Amino acid sequence: MQRIIGKMREKAKELLEAGTVDAVLGWKKGDFAYDPTPAFFYSTDELDMLAYDGFCGSNLSKYLVEYGKEKGKVLVFLKPCDTYSLNQLVSEHRVDRENVYVVGVGCDGMLDVQKLRDKGIAGIEEIEEAGEDLRIHTLYGLKTCPRDEALLKKCQSCKGKEHKLFDDRIGAEESRDIANEDRFAEVAELEKMSPEERFAFWRAALSSCIRCNACREACPVCSCHTCIFDNARSGVDAKANASEFEENLFHIIRAFHVAGRCSDCGECSRVCPQAIPLHLLNRKMIKDIQSFYGAFQAGDSADQCSPLLSYSPDDIEPDAFDRWKGVM
């Protein structure tokens, strides 16, 4: 998607110059081929550093929560899936829609450098997108990898090319089609296991947790001013998982708190330094919500009500949840 960077810079320049926006939120070129950093741009001469490539997986919506008020009106570049998060934040009054100028940008599916490393590709100096393949120049020679094999987990089941809210769009029509896996397939696989197997799976996964809180801090709906786990008065605060129970507790409660609000943006799994498949917990909640209470996608619009804030007199009984397993 580097092909649209020119248009993005033009748009940013135009709106900054016109005074329509006070700042631009995008990605800034990094030191390597794969490390653009979310950044604010305040003047047109900084825009040369604006980047948009296959490694702009980070969801910028979250930054609008904190900076929304301070920075005046902000132009934000959002990929289609990021717009769900912004919608959700708008619906929760965490971001003032009036304060944001959304430029939807097309997306070919974002890449995960860790997947390249896991393939044994080390010493990455440069990454070229060459059609269906990536050409990776390394300290140890040229390597290639099919682009699809390096997609971020979240991009393997893309929510589509549609921006759910935007003031303008760039390159939206040019987005590349990417293979779309059933996002609930992994959840269904786990559901098929015995409770013992599932327990073993999650123990193994969650025991890696170092409570760095990256999942929470990156999550666009985990936007509490003070998380209960940081609040000494909550009675459940903890800075580290001092027992297996606490490893479970943090993630169970986090999944529950974002249930009905999580748009499945996949940031939690993307940022986890310990490669814990955290998205599976959220997807399980989404799958349940859909099978228990009907179709629902958080962030689809800014004025829908979370399934946990509504009810129907005919809802299923709590003990019936497993009868619905696999019904999708």
Place this chain on the structure above:
Amino acid sequence: MLKLPVSQMEELFASIASEQSLYLPLETNGLIAFSRWEEGKQARFDQLHCAGSVKDFFFPQTENLALFKTSGKEIHIEENRDPEEAFVVFGVRACDAGSLSILDRVFYDEPADTFYQTRRRQGLIITVACNAPEETCFCHTFGLDAADPGGDVAVWLLEDMLYWDSRTEKGHALTERLRGLFEEAGDQGEETVRKGKADIGKIIDRLPLRDLSLERFAGDGMMEKFDAPQWESLQEACLGCGTCTFVCPTCHCYDIRDFDTGHGIRRFRCWDSCMFSDFTLMAHGNPRPSRLARFRQRFMHKLAYYPENHEGLYACVGCGRCITKCPVSMNITKVIKTLGVDQHA
């Protein structure tokens, strides 16, 4: 220098493990991390860094300090340290090995931290030279040599042969115990290692971060750096998570917490991160109430305060974990570059 065919490493591991717990890079849950070796487990030296650093062995994420037992209105204080064990960590890289001298200065400083001290006494570090440095490596910036990694024993894995060079008393003792497994490396072996070191050096010269310079950080001007306007834009991307802190081999801040077990209070310490909003939170509030202040704290500590207190030693070893793990790709090298270029841009 001794040597052993790589094919016989399994025997080496078994011999070490017969008397000491042996930890080395193993793949578990899709991560390569230092884990307890058991027979049949495949050591993974192909990936440079383990997910956690060697710090975890000496300064674990959580550690019991004491137990206050209540019975009725009585309270008894019991010590509940984790049991001591003699252990060996195999496969430590130069950077991680270097981090221990940074931690030592903190924890050995009077009054010495006996928890750390005990573990350091019990632990033995076997390093492995980095045949294939990563683009994220910048240990050379801090005077560390990936080709000659130090530790109690230094190991090179070259051409199907393991070269073993013990460097400390502890290392010599272990070598003595295992002597029967090894052959003398001889001149040819010395030559192979020399050549291996040179090859590594060539790669290091090509690393993208080879020119990373701390020149501007040496000496005075701490306040100037503190007040640098660039902090503002640097910290904007930071999410305030603790990933960099927790994967960092030199970060050593901790919090002391009490857990009510229902029968008493378990007092333990756990890692803290200066990036957390409740870091050093006190009754009056937080002395660093903004993300900028917290972000700055981490880097000022590593690049200014720590060196100020420790004869110019920086509290970073250039392992590059923060570069690969930061969710938003903000890291110490970007800070060094930004602040090192022009303080008043």
Place this chain on the structure above:
Amino acid sequence: MPMSTESQVQANAPAKAPTNAPANAPANTLINTPGNEEKDGKAFRPLIVSFCCNWCSYAGADLAGSSRLTYPADVKIIRVPCSCRINPLFILRAFQRGADGVIVNGCHPGDCHYSTGNFYTRRRMALLFSMLDFLGIEKERTRVEWVSAAEGARFASVMREFVEQIRRLGENKKLGDIRCKE
């Protein structure tokens, strides 16, 4: 790794002491189930936390009492204004601290004193229990029952049944916190 001695400690931890299991307990409340014999020969007595909404279920429990309908003393009731007051944190807390089963009792859907509270409970608990099941926690350890103030007999029988179910299931090992047993 020295830092994670938890698992070893857990393996060696003494089995949970049967806190309230007198030797002469009546036979009808102490049914030995194969597989749940403790080392000392006493049957496993589960700890059950039973959350009751003030208006229906707590009153139902009162009626069970005034009707002298017995159920095992393993059940300990906590009164809340409405089942919708029950935070998943409370349920997990109970398991952490050693409960072997947690049961949430509220008014029948549609009869909530606050008109809609238990409808929210129903959704929350369905999702919470499903998630616990997804994590491999035995789903039989958690339960929601709608018990009206008139259903004293039902309250007692539900409690008996639940205790029996947990007794068959055995001790809660998966969600317990090792530190609470020291």
Place this chain on the structure above:
Amino acid sequence: MLKIGVFVCWCGSNIAGTVDVKAVVEAVKAEPGVVFSTDYQYMCSEGGQSAIRQAIKEYELGGVVICACSPRMHETTFRKAAEAAGLNPYMVEIANIREHCSWIHKDKEEATEKAVVLCRAAIAKLNLNKPLFPGESGVVKRALVIGGGIAGIQTALDIADAGYEVDIVEKSPTIGGRMAQLDKTFPTLDCAACILTPKMVEAAAHEKIRLFTYSEVEEVSGYVGSFRVKIRQKARSVNRELCNGCGECIVKCPSKTASNAFDEGLSKRSAIYIPFAQAVPNLPVIDREACLRFQTGKCGLCEIACSAKAIDYEQEDETITEEYGAIVLATGYRPMSLDRYDEFQYSQSPDVLTSLEFERILNASGPTGGSLLRLSNGEKPKSIVFIQCVGSRSDDGCGKSYCSKICCMYTAKQAMLVKDKYPDIDVTVFYIDVRTPGKNFDEFYRRAAEAYGVRYVKGMVGKVAEWKGRLQVQAVDLLEDKQLLIDADMVVLAAAIEPDPGARKIGAMLAVNMDQNDFFTEAHPKLRPVESPTAGVFLSGMCQGPKDIPETVAQAGAAAVKVLGLLSKDKLVGNPCVAISDETLCNGCSSCEALCPYDAITFEEKQVMVQGRRETRRVAMVNETMCQGCGACTVACPSGAMDLKGFTNRQIMAEVDAICR
């Protein structure tokens, strides 16, 4: 640390027979904070209470735990006792060791152990208790009734007669509602107008009642005791002070083609009109849609005709804001639209009518002047077929799932009225069930069937077809199990009733929920049937569910009593166990607001001090008067900003901890 006293009750042998109370007293002495513990035969007796009062003073107790019977039994007793000794009543916790312990366990050791655990839990909770003080708020001594039908009128009259001011807001130009359209009423066959119009006049003349007709409620804020309501009085184009109701304007109006809603559209009326002869107020209104002056600018005959100079084409809507202590919803009903019941030829044939239309035909003031005529040709019918349950008790997706309740009886009434006047007309009623559960209802129905010879056929009509200028009704007689073909001149459909569509908007303003059929839901279906879930808002008449006139009037009176109970108070004392929002933690996400059944949570942009810094944040505010303390919000709040006083997160977790220790 809080100094706690524990009092263990024997309850004679009720507790002491199974629980070793002395052992409990001893066991809890070791608990943190407990400075005193004792037992007593009957804690609730004067002796027991005085022991509590004494101990509070003597040991300077900050809180007490009573181990006794259910808190549902004596919590209030013990709170009062503590209060008498100067303790905040909410510093009392009850451990229920009777209903939940001694009465259900037989083994003494086991019961004693459990009693200790329950007592520990109460102590653990009490350690976190804070003195609570119920909030107080004033009561505006005036009620608002929304809807001026028989329900609203009756409620207003009952309130006004008790000496309180009442305003009625009615959206149509007159009060009277549906009942005014009716001819006779079952089962006594007295004329609806004869019994209704005196009440309308009484309401208009009552010194405590103000009528806002042709008006709508536009906005409601506030809460029980002090609602602020904005009422829009639509422009009538007639000055109500000047008009004397002579009606000359109506006579002179050249535009006489507007559909007459009072006659269910079966007749026409002029653009300036009074809905019906006995309308209250007797004040015309100009239908600006139909008025030539307003549409073309070229008329003005009414203005010329009006000797009182009351016509005012420039009149504009007026908005007034009033304060009320209580609000009664009496928004009524309408027959559902039968557009989707084409099989009955309703839209096609003028001789197929709804029951309410037929009611107008029967009425002497109706479109036919009370003569029973076919609207297609003006001839007297020879055969009339009534079809019941059109749209009621339906599962076809077009109708309503519920029974409309009044149709069986009004159909019997209408059939009887026809037979009474015209015994020669064949009258057939198709029914699914005839439901007559009211005083004299079954007798009435049987009279129709037996004395008047109305033919009742159990069965549903499949189709009504026009055939040779008449109607042919195809039906099944379920009892005889045969197909029927009946020639009819008129077919009357007992259309299901549905809540007035305007109710939804008003319900939303007042946070009164509607059920799946859009009827307002009660605070409790059995025990609080005339109260809405929103404190201070009451329900009267059809808006809550189908009911006939006597039931409506009864409910109207019940609603009035509830209103009077509220207005007679000088102050409202709340339950102090209400939600409380910590503004330093609140994210302003509105989750709590979305599910609060009482609309007790609002949001405000507010300056909040966070870690020494001042920030403007959107934060939740709980109205303590409206909050009923269910706690739904506390769980919806991810940040834990919302907590419930008296049942805080920490308190409940402390109980859990104590039980699981």
